[in-house]
Amino acid sequence: DTGVSQDPRHKITKRGQNVTFRCDPISEHNRLYWYRQTLGQGPEFLTYFQNEAQLEKSRLLSDRFSAERPKGSFSTLEIQRTEQGDSAMYLCASSPGSGQRTDTQYFGPGTRLTVL
Amino acid sequence: AQTVTQSQPEMSVQEAETVTLSCTYDTSENNYYLFWYKQPPSRQMILVIRQEAYKQQNATENRFSVNFQKAAKSFSLKISDSQLGDTAMYFCAFMNWDFGNEKLTFGTGTRLTIIP
Numbered sequence: 001d002t003g004v005s006q007d008p009r010h011k012i013t014k015r016g017q018n019v020t021f022r023c024d025p026i027s028e029h030n031r032l033y034w035y036r037q038t039l040g041q042g043p044e045f046l047t048y049f050q051n052e053a054q055l056e057k058s059r060l061l062s063d064r065f066s067a068e069r070p071k072g073s074f075s076t077l078e079i080q081r082t083e084q085g086d087s088a089m090y091l092c093a094s095s096p097g098s099g100q101r102t103d104t105q106y107f108g109p110g111t112r113l114t115v116l
Numbered sequence: 117a118q119t120v121t122q123s124q125p126e127m128s129v130q131e132a133e134t135v136t137l138s139c140t141y142d143t144s145e146n147n148y149y150l151f152w153y154k155q156p157p158s159r160q161m162i163l164v165i166r167q168e169a170y171k172q173q174n175a176t177e178n179r180f181s182v183n184f185q186k187a188a189k190s191f192s193l194k195i196s197d198s199q200l201g202d203t204a205m206y207f208c209a210f211m212n213w214d215f216g217n218e219k220l221t222f223g224t225g226t227r228l229t230i231i232p
Contacts, residue, residue, distance in 0.1 A: 004160075033219070042120075042207050042222030043161075056219065091161070095218075105220060107153075107161040 002026070004108035006092050012114045013082055020078045021111045023092030030097030032075050033105060034067055036060065037089040049075060050097060082115045089113075118143045118210050122223035129198055130231050136183075137193045137226050139208030145169075147213035150184065150191045151220065156204040164206070167191065169213075195228075203230045 005024045013019050025032050030051050035043035046065070047057045051072035061067075064082075069075040079086055089110040095103040119142045129135040141150070152164040167175045167184050174182050179199075183192045195202055208223040 031218070035220075040224065042209075042224050043220070045219035045221070048219065058219075103218075104163050104166070106163075109160045 004092055004094050004106055006090075006108040006111050008111060009109060010112050010114075012116065014116050015082060015084060017082055018078065018080045019082060019113065020076055021090055021092075021113075022074060022076050023094075023108060024074045025092070025094030026106055028096070029094035029106075030072070031095045031103070031105075032069055033093040033095075034075070034077055035091040035093065037091055037110070038087075043091055046077075079113075082113075084115045087113055087115045118145075118148075118212070118221045120208050120210050120221055120223035122208055122226050124226045125224070126227045126229070128229040128231055131198060131200060133198055134194060134196050135198055135228065137195075137206050137208075137228065139191045139193070139223055141189050141191065141208070141210050143189070143210065145212060149211040149213070150182075151209040151211065152180070152182070152191075152193045153207045153209060153222075154202075154204045155207065155225075156201075161207070165193065198230050200230050200232060202228065204228060 007022045033048040034046040037043040047067050049069040064080045067077045089112050091110045092108045093105040095105045121140045148169045150167045153161045154164045155161045165177045165180050179196045181194050205225045207225045209220040
């Protein structure tokens with residue numbers, strides 16, 4: 001079990017550019033979550049998937065944000081026309097999704113985005 | 117909407133001592149889950165302990181235990197015989213009971229430093 005992986009680990013971009021992050025969940029985990037963590041704050045929920053279906057989106061996820069999980073395995077989070085306020089750590093988590101309410105969410109190391 | 121409050125931004129304790137981290141939450145739900153997550157410096161978040169609200173018995177995991185007071189909406193974490201490896205940010209988190217509503221709501225965290 002290799003754990004949740006995220007790529008890249010760090011991304012520096014200029015305002016107005018588009019960025020895309022990738023998350024690979026633990027093998028056979030059906031549920032995948034995206035959170036955003038700004039400095040000095042706890043993670044905030046963005047969206048989550050059950051297999052390839054996106055089941056919930058936070059109001060934090062503006063029109064510039066889009067997430068996909070096309071084959072129910074890895075997921076991508078794209079931010080278009082980045083703004084300085086998008087600078088944050090983007091965390092991905094996965095859980096078995098077995099229907100057990102005590103499923104633990106396992107977190108990846110995060111992608112730190114800096115928008116100049 | 118649920119909220120989670122951690123009123124201690126920073127704490128420090130001598131190695132081998134016991135420390136208690138506080139967490140309060142607000143919800144109108146009767147059934148839910150509570151979690152403590154640990155985020156070591158530059159490392160990914162890991163689950164420390166979880167508590168089901170319907171269980172009266174406080175959860176325990178080795179040196180980690182909780183004091184769950186449902187009526188008071190309080191969920192504190194006690195770390196016994198603290199070790200240098202316990203140095204980390206600790207986040208309290210809440211999750212609804214309902215299927216399809218499984219996002220975690222985090223507090224702002226407590227930075228814990230174990231002093232050698």
